[in-house]
Amino acid sequence: DVALGGSAVGTGINTPKGYLEALSKSLVQVTGFNYRVHNNKFEHLSLKIALAHTAGALKNLCSTLYKIANDIRFLGSGPRLGYGELILPANEPGSSIMPGKVNPTQCESMLMVTLNVMGNMDTIMSANKEGNFELNVMMPLIINKMVESTHLISDSMHSFVKFCLRDLKANEEQLKYNVDANLMSATSLNPILGYETVAIIVKEAYQKNKTFKEVGVEMGYFNEAEYEAWRQQAHDETE
Numbered sequence: 001d002v003a004l005g006g007s008a009v010g011t012g013i014n015t016p017k018g019y020l021e022a023l024s025k026s027l028v029q030v031t032g033f034n035y036r037v038h039n040n041k042f043e044h045l046s047l048k049i050a051l052a053h054t055a056g057a058l059k060n061l062c063s064t065l066y067k068i069a070n071d072i073r074f075l076g077s078g079p080r081l082g083y084g085e086l087i088l089p090a091n092e093p094g095s096s097i098m099p100g101k102v103n104p105t106q107c108e109s110m111l112m113v114t115l116n117v118m119g120n121m122d123t124i125m126s127a128n129k130e131g132n133f134e135l136n137v138m139m140p141l142i143i144n145k146m147v148e149s150t151h152l153i154s155d156s157m158h159s160f161v162k163f164c165l166r167d168l169k170a171n172e173e174q175l176k177y178n179v180d181a182n183l184m185s186a187t188s189l190n191p192i193l194g195y196e197t198v199a200i201i202v203k204e205a206y207q208k209n210k211t212f213k214e215v216g217v218e219m220g221y222f223n224e225a226e227y228e229a230w231r232q233q234a235h236d237e238t239e
Helices: 019-031 041-046 049-075 105-128 139-163 172-181 183-193 195-208 212-218 224-238
Strands: none
Touching: 049 105, 049 139, 105 139, 183 195, 183 212, 183 224, 195 212, 212 224
């Protein structure tokens, strides 16, 4: 919706009869978009509510993208001293002094873009409330930040998919090691072995720096086949 025809602060003064109807048709014909002339021009000249709602939606999108990119960045850290659960594509040499280093450049780019856009959205929110009385003179700022932000986030999402997500791989060997070494995964066996038994095995495994399965087999609580069957059963029940 647009406030064209509002003339002086939404009053419509000196607007010829039939002008709004002709304007509505011309807008559609010229732009190809279904623009409509807003009924309440006082409100539409003073408040940019639709753009404020859009800013809120974009900010929510950015917070989600930030979280995804940050998680991928950390899960791809390694290969020896980080999480190492994801293998990020090496798009460029990572370092001039550390051979073989792979930087999470696409993740870091996404983080910077989303922070920038979220800041722009806050600017739009602030500019929207500057519609003092009948006119919001901050409209150029609102449009500038909205156009800039939609281009930024669109380009960044396209780049993130093309240069990161498309070739992102799971480090299955590291994932298996982490699952086996994680003592908290034994919680799923409480209904089968009982809390006290599981606690005994976990404590022993921690002290000996072994896996839950290794210690459970050594102590005679189960064999490897039973353990794997119980783990699969617990997994199936949580789906």
